[in-house]
Amino acid sequence: MTDTTSNQMWGGRFAAGPDAIMEAINASIGFDQRMAAQDIAGSRAHAAMLAATGVITDSDAQAIREGLLTVLSEIEAGEFVFSTALEDIHMNVEARLKEIIGEPAGRLHTGRSRNDQVATDFKLWVRDQLDAAESGLLALIAALLSQAEAGADWVMPGFTHLQTAQPVTWGHHMMAYVEMFGRDLSRVRDARARMNESPLGAAALAGTSFPVDRDMTATALGFDRPAANSLDAVSDRDFALEFLSAASICAMHLSRFAEELVIWSSAQFRFVTLSDRFSTGSSIMPQKKNPDAAELIRAKVGRIYGANTALMMVMKGLPLAYSKDMQEDKEQVFDAADSWMLALAAMEGMVRDMTANRECLAAAAGSGFSTATDLADWLVRVLGLPFRDAHHVTGALVARAETRGCDLPDLTIEEMQETHAGITEDVYSVLGVENSVNSRTSYGGTAPAQVRAQVQRWKDMLG
Secondary structure, three states: OOOHHHOHHHOHHHOOOHHHHHHHHHOOHHHHHHHHHHHHHHHHHHHHHHHHOOOOOHHHHHHHHHHHHHHHHHHHOOOOOOOHHHOOHHHHHHHHHHHHHOHHHHHOOOOOOHHHHHHHHHHHHHHHHHHHHHHHHHHHHHHHHHHHHHOOOOEEEEEEOOEEEEEEEHHHHHHHHHHHHHHHHHHHHHHHHHHOEEOOOOOOOOOOOOOOOHHHHHHHOOOOEEOOOHHHHHHOOHHHHHHHHHHHHHHHHHHHHHHHHHHHOOOOOOOEEOOHHHOEOOOOOOOOOEOHHHHHHHHHHHHHHHHHHHHHHHHOOOOOOOOHHHHHHOHHHHHHHHHHHHHHHHHHHHHHHOEEOHHHHHHHHOOOOOOHHHHHHHHHHHHOOOHHHHHHHHHHHHHHHHHHOOOHHHOOHHHHHHHOOOOOHHHHHHHOHHHHHHHOOOOOOOOHHHHHHHHHHHHHHHO
16 A cells, blocks of 8 residues: 655645645636626526426525525625635535525525536626626727827828838728727627527536526526527537637737837837826836836737637547536636736727827838839829839839938939939829828728728717
8 A cells, every 4th residue: 555645746735645636626716716796696596597487485595595695795895715625616605605594505506517507607707708898899999099080180101011111191000900909899799699698507418307497597697598408508618718719819909009009109219109107117227118018918918828728728628518627717718808808908098098299100101212102103093104114113213212312202303204204293292191191092091081981980880
């Protein structure tokens, strides 16, 4: 027989041996206590249904209802003592309920299992987080719309490869993020609609022989309908995976914007000034103003992506229906939700408070031969050149301007005509950055009129 006291793995915090190890690995109360409100809401709905269907008496249901409210008030007041020995939030609540009301507490679990109970609690919790994400996205979109409307005609450089490409407007750039976060909003709403089916009443995996009314509990908990297959109801974690997927895509969008804010707020760009509320100073360099909030948003992506991958790995090899592996479904979702909500709130605050430096934007918009494409388009449209020929002529004029150390609008008409004799004074009408952005009137283009139209479209959609 093995002497367990000699096993180094059972020393220290596991000095009591295998029983302590099993308790530690089996318990989830350290994190699933966050679902206390959802657990009690589900139990209240279940008790009311059991009374309505005659499974338990009205007096027992009333005692359960009042006892659960007492438990909830204790938890909310920070007076509840959570026990690792009782494993999870469900058993902790039920044990305390029994202490308060006695025998009727034992009837609460009739017609259900911890399997459908935890699935219901987790769905309710994730649904609440989706609602919070929707609110956060709506606030961020509103902040972006305010920025876009204020700077609908402010010119700035548009980039590809982080190289100056063509002039755009500040409003147009802000509206690009409105479209991104608008898709995130759509994904959140879509995920919420699809997950809104109640697992309660599926019991362990096969349903129950008690005459439960699953429609009643589904309605009481705000679900659209009960889940249609008991095996799937207790083993499904798609709703959590969709939550993490939507969070991951949105976090990527937040990170892209955060990266631009880090670049734009640098001394080399000076496109934006971030408020002191979302910046910090250096401990030794008094001139520094660091965009810490943006940088931390950028870093949060790793935690959210990691949570998404972790849960996929938990679920990928599980046979139907429930396996204890699924206890590992919550911690990463909780952490990702915290990271996502914080990142949304921080980005909304930064966008609402930041100041775009119009003069710096305009100065940068005219650099880097940003109107070269406008020149090529003019050669095609006015002189009838094939675009490839126009591209060649424009390239030659850019090279000439580089040699002179000037921009395209600074070349004289004579210099331009030396490259192509057909060029006329009219070419200057397209070379200024203001002329450039005003000409981009195609739907979704950067022209101020188009930007204002898109702002109004979004305002109308959001009401």
